[in-house]
Amino acid sequence: MKQLLTLLQKPAGRLAALLVLCLGAAPAAHAQDDLLGQLEQDKKLEPNQLVDATFKSTRLINGHTVQTPGEGTLVFLISHRIGPFNSGAYNFFGLDQARMRIALEYGVTDRLEIGIGRSTLDKTVDGFLKYKAIRQSSGLHSVPVSVTLFGSSAVATVHYLDNMDHTLGLRTSYTYQALIARKFSTDLSLQLMPTLIHRNLVMNEGEKNDIYALGGGGRYKLSKRFSLNAEYYYVMSKYTAEHYANALALGVDIETGGHIFQLLLTNSQGMIEKQFIGETTDKFFKGGIYFGFNINRNFTLKQRKAKI
Numbered sequence: 001m002k003q004l005l006t007l008l009q010k011p012a013g014r015l016a017a018l019l020v021l022c023l024g025a026a027p028a029a030h031a032q033d034d035l036l037g038q039l040e041q042d043k044k045l046e047p048n049q050l051v052d053a054t055f056k057s058t059r060l061i062n063g064h065t066v067q068t069p070g071e072g073t074l075v076f077l078i079s080h081r082i083g084p085f086n087s088g089a090y091n092f093f094g095l096d097q098a099r100m101r102i103a104l105e106y107g108v109t110d111r112l113e114i115g116i117g118r119s120t121l122d123k124t125v126d127g128f129l130k131y132k133a134i135r136q137s138s139g140l141h142s143v144p145v146s147v148t149l150f151g152s153s154a155v156a157t158v159h160y161l162d163n164m165d166h167t168l169g170l171r172t173s174y175t176y177q178a179l180i181a182r183k184f185s186t187d188l189s190l191q192l193m194p195t196l197i198h199r200n201l202v203m204n205e206g207e208k209n210d211i212y213a214l215g216g217g218g219r220y221k222l223s224k225r226f227s228l229n230a231e232y233y234y235v236m237s238k239y240t241a242e243h244y245a246n247a248l249a250l251g252v253d254i255e256t257g258g259h260i261f262q263l264l265l266t267n268s269q270g271m272i273e274k275q276f277i278g279e280t281t282d283k284f285f286k287g288g289i290y291f292g293f294n295i296n297r298n299f300t301l302k303q304r305k306a307k308i
Contacts, residue, residue: 048139054146054183055191057260057296058105058113058130060217061231061249062268062276063193066148066181068113068132072302075105077117079271083290084282094290101271106301119271126272128152128175136183150177154274170201175273190218195233197278204239211278212236219253227253229262233277240278247276248284262294 055065058075069075079101083094091097103117111132118125134147152175160166174197181191193215202209217231231249235241251264267284268276282288 048137048141048143051136051138051146051183054136054181054189055219056227056253056255057262057294059262059294059296060191060219061229061251061262061264061294062247062266062271063215063217063231063233063273064128064130064148064150064177064179065191066132066146066179068111068130068148069105069107069298071107071109072300073107074299074301075103075115076297076299077101077103077105078295079103079292081266081269081271081290081292083269083292084267084288085291086282086287086289097269099269099271117272119275121270121275122156123158124154124156124272124275126152126154136181145180145182148179148181150179151175152273154272166201173197173199173274175277177273187221188218190216192216193233195273195277197274199274199278204243207239208237210237211240213277215277225255229253229264235277244278245280245283245288247280258298260294260296262296264292264294265289266292 053067055067058065058067058069059077080098081100082098084097085093087094087097099119099121101117101119101121103115105113105115107113113130114128115130116125116127128151130148130150132146132148134143134145136146137143154173154175155168156171176196176198178194179191180193181189183189195211195213195215197211197213199209199211213233213235215231215233217229219227219229221227229249229251231247231251233247235244235246245267247266247268249264249266249268251262251266254261254263266276267282267288267290268280269282269290270276270279282290
């Protein structure tokens with residue numbers, strides 16, 4: 001021991017002791033790195049987990065979300081729009097001009113949804129199909145987004161007073177969308193909605209039959225039952241962009257058991273894509289605001305099989 005202490009007092013001895021300590025610690029550090037690497041690798045090898053509940057409802061505000069109700073679930077949906085606020089006291093600030101849509105939607109499978117609705121605006125009857133083509137997941141082969149394909153047709157049954165041809169085919173319009181969404185966390189979800197609307201009949205000179213638009217929106221969860229929603233559609237077709245306004249909507253979701261209440265403010269009176277994307281005339285920041293709500297009630301018509 002006395003000789004060891006004498007050795008450590010010399011520079012060469014201290015250097016030798018330091019080398020011994022480093023060599024002894026190296027295997028331990030290497031083992032720790034291997035363990036961390038193994039844990040990370042095991043995490044990557046976990047089976048894929050589907051990301052669910054990107055949104056609470058099949059509707060973001062005016063438009064659809066990537067969500068479908070699930071196999072055997074029937075959704076009864078009532079939508080209402082009151083306004084615009086700047087219509088004055090004579091119209092009771094829009095209450096006299098209220099519009100409504102009532103609809104039924106059904107989950108044929110967990111991925112496929114069908115629906116039909118009727119709006120008081122232009123007495124329009126619409127039907128749609130939604131198919132969840134890609135589902136966001138985590139794991140070894142993770143998928144970063146969910147993609148739902150949406151297609152609808154709408155027929156205006158209102159009586160026209162002009163002398164133009166308004167046969168059934170010319171009254172019909174079609175909407176095609178790819179709904180692309182990602183749930184970034186339990187609180188935040190965002191969605192893009194590239195859109196094509198085709199109208200068999202247009203009423204104005206220079207107006208095209210097709211409308212191209214890009215929508216964007218999102219949801220931020222405030223609590224277990226409340227979330228804030230926003231939605232905006234930018235119209236890219238020249239004539240429509242020059243003569244109509246882009247649709248903007250802000251809202252809040254309130255979940256109460258089998259009901260989802262959506263309270264909202266929007267500059268659009270219409271409640272289907274043809275109307276709120278291609279026919280919005282009011283400007284949100286000039287008082288052309290409609291107060292509205294969506295009420296979603298889910299009914300389980302078919303019990304799901306338990307997964308083993």
